[in-house]
Amino acid sequence: MNTLSKVKEWLSVQKHLYFLFGLLFIIPNCVLFITDPMPVTIGIASITIPLAIGLGVLLLLRKPGIIVWVLLPKVILDGGQLVLLHLFGESVIAVDMFLNLTSSNVSEASELLGNIFLVIIRVFLLYTLPTLCLAAYSVKVKDHLPDVFRKKWGKISLLLFIVGALSGSLSFLQGHVFSVKKDIYPMNALYNLYFAFDKANRNKNYHLTSADFTFNASKPVQVDNNREIYVLVVGETARAMEWSLYGYERETSPRMDKLPGLVYFKDAITQSNNTHKSVPIILSAASAEDYDILYQKKSIITAFKEAGFHTxxxxxxxxxxxxxxxxxxxxxxxxxxxxxxxxxxLTSSHDDAILPYLQKEVDDAESNLFIVLHTYGSHFNYSERYPKEFAFYTPDKSDRIRVTCKSKLRNAYDNSILFTDYVLSEIVRILEKSGACSSMLYLSDHGEDIFDDARARYLHASPIPTYYQLHIPYLLWFSDSYQRGYPGKYRQALEHKALPVSTNSVFHTMLDLAGIETKEADPSLALTNEAFIVRSRMYLDDHDDPIPFWKVGLKKLDFEMMNKWNISYDDE
Ligand SMILES: [Zn+2]
Incomplete structure (x- = not known):
């Protein structure tokens, strides 16, 4: 008898298929057990509870293959989970991933999907397809699970379940609160799916939940009867370490390096590595510490509008x-x-296309102005973010995200920073020329991975960020006229420039810069206010809860980089 026939004969026994399905069902749990750090008690529970349930459920019919087909959604979810583990090397499917897939704006999902096609095929061929073929075979073969066997394994499953539950409940000894919806796959993935739907709903109803909100904002002081212009530039995917301003060896920000009236914050990090979570924090009073107020309150634009600005x-x-x-x-x-x-x-105009519109708004308005410019900065595909004249570092053409293309990607990325530097200097030029009392705040929504270390990570918005996704450029520019009008603000900014700051300060700093008063303003978060205080910096986790950023699962390589770039964090 050849090997193939032997395998076929072995597989014709339902008992063998039963055990095989039991093991196939917990493959994602076993991988997560290895990749995700967890207390031992939780680790044991995370394997034994799903194994017990799987073995128990497979006994419901005498042909376990039928059960596998009934559980097809689970088999598909398991495939998706394995694809994610293959890509990021860790983490259960996150809320943001479901949201990216379900929202109409799929940019970050689609850029990723373009690159994970091969991974999907691999997982399908090695896991999903064999599981379903075996299930079909189980339905086809004549053999059945004997009743004695079902009874015996029913008891063993129950015992396994009790062991798992006991282990989970003992996790308090290791300082962990056991939660099925957070600790046990696939319950955690399903909970994330529910959370994503609920969040999509809250986004949809924002106009209703925030309808009655008002800032009661006013601007009591106007300098020298001169009009005032404030510009907030929301950057995209720029990382601080890639700017010569921050100490990068390539001269990528020559204009900002020499700009008079510029204050840059060296130790600035983002509260989220995902555009759709980070930018709302930048544009509103919401923060990682208190994200849910996002749905009750209006944005910074309305605050300026109420204070009499043209927005x-x-x-x-x-x-x-x-x-x-x-x-x-x-x-x-x-x-x-x-x-x-x-x-x-992923297509857009180059960011300098914003400039004529800005010029027109500055020329047309006679009142105070508040302008938000949302750029596309350094978003992948990097080489499409700047015109030919800015292709200073070459070769820079690479359409593929491959570790072998790293130097080309890095060249293109650096050119995009060089171009951002130019666009910012042009915004400053327009403001200066207007003669208005003006100021500009620029920061990036998050950073980016570009195959920087042995992990070979790329892009951003991964379930667990890296140093490269966290450290952002954060600049404040003050015109001469502003410095004369509000000398205290410029001085305070200079005094605070070496302190640890994050994206939750933007809303309060912009209001403080413009002298806008509202009950929503918190001077202790304004970088231009003497009341500014340093606080532990938080990161917005997948369930929109705050978590100290150094505890989000950063690795040794990240801490090495944070030490190198003097990013402060608590050492406990
Ligand atoms: Zn972004």
Whole structure:
């Protein structure tokens, strides 16, 4: 008898198939056990409870293959989970991943999907397809699970379940609160799916839940009868370490390096590595510490509007359907430049296309102005983010995200920073020329991985961030006229420039810069206010709860980089 026949004969026995299915069902649990750090007690529970349930459920019919087919959604979910583990090397499927897949703005999901096709095929061929074929075979063969066997394994399953539950409940000894919806796969993945639907719903109802909100904002002081212009530039995917301003060896920010009136914050990190969570924090009083107020309150645009400013949002990125674009619609003038580009979510104008619109708004308005410019900065595909003249580092053409293309990707990325530096200097030029009392705040929504170390990580928005996704450039520029009008603000900014700050300070700093008073303003978060205080920096986790950023699962390599770039964190 040859090997194939022997295998076929072995598989014709339902008992063998039963054990095989039991093991196949917990493959994701076993991988997560290895990849995700957890207390031993939780580790034991995370394997034995799903194994017990799987073995128990497979006994319900005398042909376990039928049960496997009934549980097809689980088999598909397991495949998705294995794809994710293959890509990131850790973590259960996150809320953000479901949201990216279900929202109309799929840019971050689609850019990823373009690269994971091979991984999906691999997982399908090695896991999903064999499982389903074996299930079909189990349905076909004549053999049945004997009743004595079902009874015996029913008892063993129950015993296993009790062992798992006991182990989980003992996790308090290791300082952990056991939670089935957070600790046990696939319950945690399903809970994340529920959370994603609930969040999508809250986003959809924002206009209802925030309808009655008002800032009661006012601006009591106006300098020298001169009009005031404040510009908030929301950057995209720029990481601080890639700017010469921050100490990068390539001269990628020559204009900002020499700009008079510029204050840059060296130790600035983001509260989220995902555009759709980070930018709402930038544009509102919400923060990782208190994210849910996002749905009750309006954005910074309305605060300025209430204080008598003419408000403008000029946006060079496809944000349709997101809460961010809802915020921008609060502005008196909303220019959505993404409508000039059909097709892929990754196409956009170069960011300098914003400048003529900015010039026009500055020229046309006679009142105080508040302008948000949302750029596309350094978003993948990097080489499409700048015109030819800015291709200073070459070769820079690489359409593929491959570790072998790292130097090309890095060249293109650096060129995109060089171009951002140019765009910022042009914004400053327009403001200076206007003669208004003006100021600009620029920061990036998050950073990026570009195959920086042995982990070979790329892009951003991964379930657990890296140093590279956290450390962002954060700049404040003050015109001469502003420095004369509000000398105290400029001095305070200089005094605070070496302190640890994060994206939750933007809303309060912008209001403080402009002298806007409202009960929503917190001077202790304003970088230009003497009341500013340093606090432990939080990161917004997958369930929108705050977690100290150094506890999000950063690795040794990240801490090495944080030490190198003097990012402060608590050492406990
Ligand atoms: Zn982003």
């Amino acid at each position: 403008v949002a000029i946006v060079n990125q496809k944000l349709t359907g997101s809460l961010i674009s809802t915020f921008y619609r609060e502005a008196d003038t909303y220019i959505d430049m993404s409508v000039f580009h059909a097709g892929s979510y």
